[in-house]
Amino acid sequence: MKKQQQLYKGSLNTIIMKLLEQHGKMYGYEITQKVKEITQGEMNITEGALYPALHKMEADGFLDVEMDRVDGRIRKYYKLTESGVKETVSRMEELENFIRNMQTIVNPNLKLDF
Amino acid sequence: MKKQQQLYKGSLNTIIMKLLEQHGKMYGYEITQKVKEITQGEMNITEGALYPALHKMEADGFLDVEMDRVDGRIRKYYKLTESGVKETVSRMEELENFIRNMQTIVNPNLKLDF
DNA sequence: TTTGATGCATAAAAAAATTATGTATATTTG
């Protein structure tokens, strides 16, 4: 029973958007499985967080939805809108800045390339 | 007017603990200034987040406090307890795992060294 | 046939910030 890596709050939307950018369109359950697979089970996207996040991004105009019936089950495929693509770029910059700043804080002696 | 880098929620305690580990003891205001200095103003620790965080970590036994009066003003110096040192190690591992997982997600083609 | 996987969803609660104040002293500036 491996220890669960906790998500830093605020990173979920960035993860979702980046996966959609890479895969074109995905449905909710697929996103949870993809994250689990990529991180080898270390990160777990809970459905209680995922679905409200998807709905909010759709309401904000970042995502478009398309319903599909597969094997008698409903799937809601999400993909980035034009606005969503821009937002993804912006969120990626934020993530990179965060990581860079955190690395500077925890490792002040590290010399960075410019 | 440079854009403010927002903190991912959950990272504040890690930042505080790491700074205390590096500097031995610090007071609240000093922490806000140090973060601002290190990140060249990109990250801003708000007092509304800082002081409750310090109080909670003290209550949890991770920090010890020492009061000082300097130039007529009160300073509350915080330092890590033994338990706090262990917690710092643990939080650093979490941060490194988070960064590694996020980098794997956003850059799946990157080959990592082992 | 019942358990686990697939697939969606929402509500209540907790966690962790932001924003807005408040108090007080010291220093700098016009």
Next chain:
DNA sequence: CAAATATACATAATTTTTTTATGCATCAAA
């Protein structure tokens, strides 16, 4: 010297974002 800025602490209300706990339904496997 008055006013603004910096130093230094603190708390309350609100917002954001998550976890935890449910709920419903279909399909595959044991």
